[in-house]
Amino acid sequence: MGVKKQKIFRTIGITLGSIILVIGLLAPLVWLLISSVADLKELLKIPLQWIPENISFERYSKILFSQGSESEFRKTMMNSFVVASAVTIICVSIGSLSAYAFSRLKFPGKDKILFLLLFSYMLPPVAIIIPIYQMFSRYNLLDTKMALILVYSAIITPFVIWIMRTYFDSIPRDLEDAAKIDGCTYLGMLFRIMVPLSAPGIVATLLLAFLMSWEEFFIALIMTSSTASKTIPISIAEFSGRHSIDFGMMATGGILAAIPPVIIALIFQKYIVGGLLSGAVKG
């Protein structure tokens, strides 16, 4: 009897928990989605009409294709793509080189440098943003994509080194010992053994670096001022700050900004969860 009763309790608990979880996770998002396709009049109705009568994707096409003021959003989205892609390439290439050195080579001062890296990874951006702002304004680099790319790369590289190092550490050394005996150089070992074997780690790192630069807000807020360099989070914040807010437009912008990272996360979830774990659990 007792076991049967326990099983029923377990099933009820799991079902109830799952339902609450799904509602909690999805309800706000569904509302954002509805807000993006519903008629503004219906959104502003009191009592609120939850299910819209007229669904239209006009806002999406306006943002993506029109030439009006909405096109600004499209430009910032492009900026975000450019910045995040460049940052990802820079960080992962210079980061994995350093990570290899930290994982496999012996050299003086290694622990101290590693500690400095960890420190710079934990440093709040507010601690360095004022001098960065002054420095870039001196060289007339404010409000350029280049400035964002440089600053993001420097901030994300320590993270990349940290996480890649744990991936490299997990690869057994026997292979390299064998390669060394066969006369393989360090560079050869890096590109013929480490890189192929840590491919999942590299993918995870690439994606995390991309997502981090895609959503960065604070630095972009201070360093950008026009569509020449504004990124998508800045557009989103501006949407919500305007005096006469079109809530539907704001929701549409939000959904569009969320689509690339959410799709990336869902497609590559195995890699990403693995990356998060080695980034967090091991350091």
Place this chain on the structure above:
Amino acid sequence: MKSNQYNRREVRFAWLLIIPAFIFIGIIIFYPMVMAFYTSLHQVDLTRKAQGTPFIGFKNYIDILKSSGFWSSINRTAYFTVVSIAIEMVIGFLIALLLNQKFWARGILRSLLLIPWALPITVDAIMWKWIFNANYGAFNAFLKQIGLIDSYRGWLTRPWSAMHCVIVADVWKITPLVALLLLAGLQTIPREMYEAATVDGASWWRSLFSITLPLLKPTITVVLVMRTLDAFRVFDIVYIMTSGGPANATKVISFMTYQEAFKFLNFGRGSAMAYLITLIIALLAYVYTINIGKHIEY
């Protein structure tokens, strides 16, 4: 003997690999760190340019530490940090326990958890700002329709509720990540331990406190450290949802620093404040690592 410790070719190659990253980080992180300290010891007030930038020692720091605004901002930040992390840990743990069970929907639920995590934090902020909207928000509509309130309320325009709306936005976004990390920790606990405990007649609660929690301690510690450092520098959701208002109720420390430097254009004071924040964060990290963080592997 000492020269034998390092292989010269190896050392040279190591430096070659590290140099690009090091130059980059040096120019964009370490040099600004030093400059920020230099600036913090000077009067750098862009609204009073005529006065130049005289050296004033630690005056900026003393002024900040004496001002009540700074301390109430620290209090607010600490409140936000403690409350949001407490909620995230409890709900995250419950979700992790749920997903550690074997049932058909487990995979789907785990995928769903990634959505809030992947959603840009700015989108999270506008979403909740819209939901808590005073005139048309879904939260108001829902509460009114189920009869909990008589009329719509300005959730973001009252000090107490504004802070908690910000906390909700943070909790919704971060709890799934906490759950995923705790779940990974749970999965390292061998099932045999629970089976043995059940055979010995241990109740579910007993297993929870005698097996699950002690074995999960390393993961919990790491999540706690990571989240504290993160929550203490909360900025984005505050900037978008409340801009530090109403009546400074959500003016957390990083927002205050941002205002000092980029709204009041007092770079000297802003730098001093940024240094104080860094100091607090470093201190927190240190206290954590010496007290409970012995499990962290470097």
